[in-house]
Amino acid sequence: MKKVVYMLIIGILCASIVLYFTQGIEKVSADDVEILRVYNWEEYISEGDEDGEYADVISDFETYCQEVLGRNVIVEYSTFGTNENMYNELNMSKKSVGGKTTYSYDLVCPSEYMIMKMIREDMLETIDKSKLENYYNGASGYLLERFENLTVDGKKVSDYAACYMWGTMGFVYNPEFVEDIDAFDWSLCWNEDYKGTSTIKDSVRDSYVLAIGYVYQDELLALSEQYSKGELDAVTYNAKITEIFDRTDSDTIELVKNALLDLKDNIFGYEVDSGKKDMAQGKILINFAWSGDGVYTLDTAEGAYDDIPEDEILELSWAVPTAGSNIWFDGWVMPKGSNTELSLEFINYLSRPDVAVSNMSYIGYTSAIAGDSLYENAVDWYGYAGDSFNLEQDGVEKVVSGNKATYTYFEDCDFETALSDGETEVYKNWYITEVEDGTTTYFVREQYFILNEDTSEYELDYDETFEVFEVDLSYFFDNLEEYDSASIFTDTLGRQFSAQYPDFDTVTRCTIMKSFTDSETKDLNDMWQTAKIGRISSAIIWSIIGVLAGIILVVITLTTLYKKGKIFQPKAPKGYTLKNIDLH
Amino acid sequence: MNALRFSRKHLGIPYIIFLSVFVILPLVLIVLYAFTDSEWHFTLNNFADFFLRSGNLKVLAISFGLALLTTVICILIAYPVAYVLAQSKLKASGIYLLLFILPMWINFVLRTAAVKELLYMLDGLGIYDVSENYFLSTIIGMVYDYLPFSILPIYTVLIKIDKSAIEASMDLGANPVQTFFRTTLPLSMPGIMSAVTMVFLPTTTTYVIADTLGNSKVTIIGNLIKTQFDAGTAESWHVGSAISLVLLVIIFASMLFSGKLNENDQKGGASKW
Numbered sequence: 001m002k003k004v005v006y007m008l009i010i011g012i013l014c015a016s017i018v019l020y021f022t023q024g025i026e027k028v029s030a031d032d033v034e035i036l037r038v039y040n041w042e043e044y045i046s047e048g049d050e051d052g053e054y055a056d057v058i059s060d061f062e063t064y065c066q067e068v069l070g071r072n073v074i075v076e077y078s079t080f081g082t083n084e085n086m087y088n089e090l091n092m093s094k095k096s097v098g099g100k101t102t103y104s105y106d107l108v109c110p111s112e113y114m115i116m117k118m119i120r121e122d123m124l125e126t127i128d129k130s131k132l133e134n135y136y137n138g139a140s141g142y143l144l145e146r147f148e149n150l151t152v153d154g155k156k157v158s159d160y161a162a163c164y165m166w167g168t169m170g171f172v173y174n175p176e177f178v179e180d181i182d183a184f185d186w187s188l189c190w191n192e193d194y195k196g197t198s199t200i201k202d203s204v205r206d207s208y209v210l211a212i213g214y215v216y217q218d219e220l221l222a223l224s225e226q227y228s229k230g231e232l233d234a235v236t237y238n239a240k241i242t243e244i245f246d247r248t249d250s251d252t253i254e255l256v257k258n259a260l261l262d263l264k265d266n267i268f269g270y271e272v273d274s275g276k277k278d279m280a281q282g283k284i285l286i287n288f289a290w291s292g293d294g295v296y297t298l299d300t301a302e303g304a305y306d307d308i309p310e311d312e313i314l315e316l317s318w319a320v321p322t323a324g325s326n327i328w329f330d331g332w333v334m335p336k337g338s339n340t341e342l343s344l345e346f347i348n349y350l351s352r353p354d355v356a357v358s359n360m361s362y363i364g365y366t367s368a369i370a371g372d373s374l375y376e377n378a379v380d381w382y383g384y385a386g387d388s389f390n391l392e393q394d395g396v397e398k399v400v401s402g403n404k405a406t407y408t409y410f411e412d413c414d415f416e417t418a419l420s421d422g423e424t425e426v427y428k429n430w431y432i433t434e435v436e437d438g439t440t441t442y443f444v445r446e447q448y449f450i451l452n453e454d455t456s457e458y459e460l461d462y463d464e465t466f467e468v469f470e471v472d473l474s475y476f477f478d479n480l481e482e483y484d485s486a487s488i489f490t491d492t493l494g495r496q497f498s499a500q501y502p503d504f505d506t507v508t509r510c511t512i513m514k515s516f517t518d519s520e521t522k523d524l525n526d527m528w529q530t531a532k533i534g535r536i537s538s539a540i541i542w543s544i545i546g547v548l549a550g551i552i553l554v555v556i557t558l559t560t561l562y563k564k565g566k567i568f569q570p571k572a573p574k575g576y577t578l579k580n581i582d583l584h
Numbered sequence: 585m586n587a588l589r590f591s592r593k594h595l596g597i598p599y600i601i602f603l604s605v606f607v608i609l610p611l612v613l614i615v616l617y618a619f620t621d622s623e624w625h626f627t628l629n630n631f632a633d634f635f636l637r638s639g640n641l642k643v644l645a646i647s648f649g650l651a652l653l654t655t656v657i658c659i660l661i662a663y664p665v666a667y668v669l670a671q672s673k674l675k676a677s678g679i680y681l682l683l684f685i686l687p688m689w690i691n692f693v694l695r696t697a698a699v700k701e702l703l704y705m706l707d708g709l710g711i712y713d714v715s716e717n718y719f720l721s722t723i724i725g726m727v728y729d730y731l732p733f734s735i736l737p738i739y740t741v742l743i744k745i746d747k748s749a750i751e752a753s754m755d756l757g758a759n760p761v762q763t764f765f766r767t768t769l770p771l772s773m774p775g776i777m778s779a780v781t782m783v784f785l786p787t788t789t790t791y792v793i794a795d796t797l798g799n800s801k802v803t804i805i806g807n808l809i810k811t812q813f814d815a816g817t818a819e820s821w822h823v824g825s826a827i828s829l830v831l832l833v834i835i836f837a838s839m840l841f842s843g844k845l846n847e848n849d850q851k852g853g854a855s856k857w
Contacts, residue, residue: 084816117816196715202800268715269799283704283714518817525815530639533646533803541642544649551652552841 032072036342039086039105041330042079044165045350046362055358061349073342078105083114090123090335102337107346112329113205115161116152116515124160125334131344134351135162140370141478142507146327150512161331162347163368167291168327168502168510169209170320172298174285180494183319186213188286190259195266198286199278202270204521204528209245209326209513210288211256211263216244220323224509234508241324242511248520253527260531270532276300282314290328292365294318294499299364318499324509329368366500370477379488382497383468384444386487388431404436415449415458424451426458432465442468442489466491475504614832617825622818630819630826640808640827647804650794651787654726655734658783659776661727662734666775667768669735670742681739688732696796699725703797715799722798726787734779741775742768777842785835805831 038058048056058075065073080086086108093104103123110118118124129136136144143163150157173183177197182188189198189210200207213220220241227237268284275287280300289297299305301314332347334340349355353373360367360377367374379385387393388409396409413428430445445465449458471493474486490497502510516524561567621627634640665684669677687695703721706712714721745768753767754760791806805827812824 082814084814087816088813196713199799202795264801269718269801271800274796521815521817522819525811525817525820526637529803529808529811532800532807533639533642534801536642536646540649541645544645544652548648548652 034073037076037105039108046358054362083110103335106338107343113515126159134348138351138369138371140476142475161333163329163331165365166329168320169325172287172289172294175317177285184322186217186321198267199271199275200288202272204524211259215255217323245511246514257527264534291499295364295496298496317494320506327510327512375477383488383490386485407433614825617822618829630823647788651784654787655784657727658734666738684735685732692729696793718798718801722794722802725793725797730783733782737778738775741772745771
């Protein structure tokens with residue numbers, strides 16, 4: 001009986017194994033299947049969820065290929081944790097057959113400095129720009145132009161990469177304990193008032209930005225002043241800042257090293273990923289971060305992802321130092337030997353405004369794509385469209401009293417329609433512009449009405465008026481079609497909004513730091529290593545060495561003496577003599 | 585035909601395969617990388633690079649200092665516990681032992697994360713300062729993680745000690761203290777030595793604990809190696825391999841050293857009688 005059961009189990013196992021493999025074969029052996037191997041950051045694309053709230057971009061792309069292009073495409077999607085891991089993995093998969101180099105991926109999404117390194121090492125295919133219609137039409141012209149000016153070894157980065165997400169570097173801080181004005185200063189982490197409360201990135205490149213900002217802050221601020229006085233135009237100003245952040249001469253490295261050595265004693269620690277959580281839980285007060293992580297941290301601290309008790313909710317802020325900072329971006333590149341045609345199709349698909357919105361909602365970073373949908377998305381998340389405050393439009397009421405003119409415009413809210421839709425809640429927004437003695441202030445009055453089931457009438461449930469501030473994003477949203485104004489009015493300045501969409505002043509003072517050459521990387525790594533070890537007095541080192549040597553010496557002498565029978569020998573009790581006894 | 589006959593030796597084949605792919609081959613690769621430059625030419629620069637940098641020697645000293653402290657604390661805590669457990673005639677002693685070695689079954693990364701939370705709790709109560717005491721936190725974490733590894737070998741040796749040896753010592757007029765130092769301790773030396781090797785060597789490289797609890801402010805050899813392998817420059821893997829090789833030599837030397845010691849003690853313990 002037992003035997004039969006075993007046979008059965010083994011039989012089932014074998015059958016399932018055979019089935020599994022034949023299925024695999026069937027899939028692969030179909031002639032028309034094309035495979036696209038995508039290698040991306042972890043959590044860096046909308047992967048969908050059970051509720052269907054977020055789109056599953058990968059399988060949507062496969063469906064799109066099937067239905068629209070009539071192609072049978074399978075995306076093999078894998079992820080990496082750091083640029084360096086990706087680079088190592090890619091290089092390990094390198095194969096050279098008949099003078100042609102191939103790697104095991106078709107499409108990779110590294111950060112800007114890694115892209116430049118890969119261009120320098122001739123690892124990438126060039127992009128056929130005509131195939132990226134969505135990208136070149138959709139992406140912000142401003143960003144495209146900045147990439148157009150970015151070169152490495154005389155090669156244009158834009159010939160090899162299409163920008164996916166971008167942002168700045170700055171500080172996430174807790175405004176309850178940290179003064180806003182300090183957070184805009186590069187010396188924040190060196191500030192002794194905040195000793196032991198800040199973390200910085202455990203990465204040489206990001207720490208280098210921080211230290212450069214600190215040691216050359218005066219020089220940077222002087223440039224900033226020249227710019228604000230109009231003595232420098234935006235392009236020259238930016239070029240000068242870039243020159244400062246790109247310095248890697250030995251004097252600079254020495255300065256940076258000393259600054260980082262000082263820093264070690266004043267910060268809480270270095271982090272790779274834990275800073276987001278520690279910051280959101282209030283364990284630390286300051287975190288030097290990428291803007292995308294900043295948005296995520298701010299959201300987490302507010303309880304956007306988990307229900308957290310009211311008293312544990314933190315309102316954190318975001319600041320990009322006034323002296324200037326770094327712009328980062330992650331872009332899609334195609335390693336040599338890639339299926340470029342299909343890869344471009346994928347990039348083009350990702351650049352569709354609706355897909356870009358999906359990805360942005362899911363990962364919280366800022367897409368390079370601008371355009372109407374993205375603008376609407378930003379308005380939806382953070383505030384009110386600039387058009388709402390347009391005084392020229394119909395329905396604006398003007399009231400003048402003394403020197404003060406008040407313009408009010410309110411959005412229609414149709415109670416009748418809502419009733420027939422069965423909606424129980426409707427809201428009404430008032431846009432108020434006040435002009436007094438030439439200064440303009442903007443307010444929004446928000447009202448929510450809730451349906452009273454008994455009377456079938458809407459009753460006012462919430463009514464609040466607050467001031468909003470205009471942020472002009474016309475530099476980024478430079479391809480809007482339906483909107484006259486690219487401004488967004490928001491009451492959340494210095495928070496998620498500022499991290500997600502920096503204003504023009506902020507991006508003007510941010511540079512795209514160059515990619516270091518191998519020898520520069522080596523020098524910087526050495527510097528970083530020394531800085532991280534910190535100032536340990538040689539007295540401590542020598543005492544450790546002394547103790548270790550002492551222990552070894554003592555043990556050796558004791559054992560040799562013991563072996564020779566000089567010490568630790570049994571002593572005879574009083575009144576007895578010990579003779580040589582050998583039990584063996 | 586004869587050659588194909590199954591013998592007991594063949595049971596070792598799976599392990600041989602495993603050993604050669606995952607132990608021998610990597611070792612060969614490390615040696616290969618350590619003695620070559622990025623163009624695969626023979627060089628000793630990687631070692632020179634390592635030893636000529638005073639920072640690296642500092643790291644070596646710190647690592648061994650940290651390991652030494654951890655080991656001493658571990659043994660000081662573990663020995664009495666193991667002794668009491670081995671001596672106790674309680675039926676429950678097995679359960680007590682279980683309580684001590686239970687953490688061993690949980691992954692050390694999780695345990696370290698748990699210690700971090702505990703220390704933060706103490707910080708919240710105002711008893712402990714997480715940001716100031718990063719070195720102490722690292723040692724606490726190391727001791728916590730490696731304590732079971734020091735209790736177990738000592739305990740196993742202690743329960744195996746022949747009770748008649750202790751009785752004989754008592755009979756010959758030694759008081760309990762003398763008995764302990766003259767008989768029990770020497771006889772349990774093998775246990776202590778294996779506890780030392782199980783604690784001292786891993787602690788020099790367990791950078792995960794140093795990074796998690798030391799807020800990444802404590803740099804040990806493990807970090808040095810990891811940094812090299814993450815650096816992504818042409819020769820960084822070669823330098824990293826050289827550091828690994830140096831560490832390997834140190835580990836090997838100390839294994840030899842402790843093995844010798846162990847041997848001596850066992851001999852000594854026996855010849856004493």
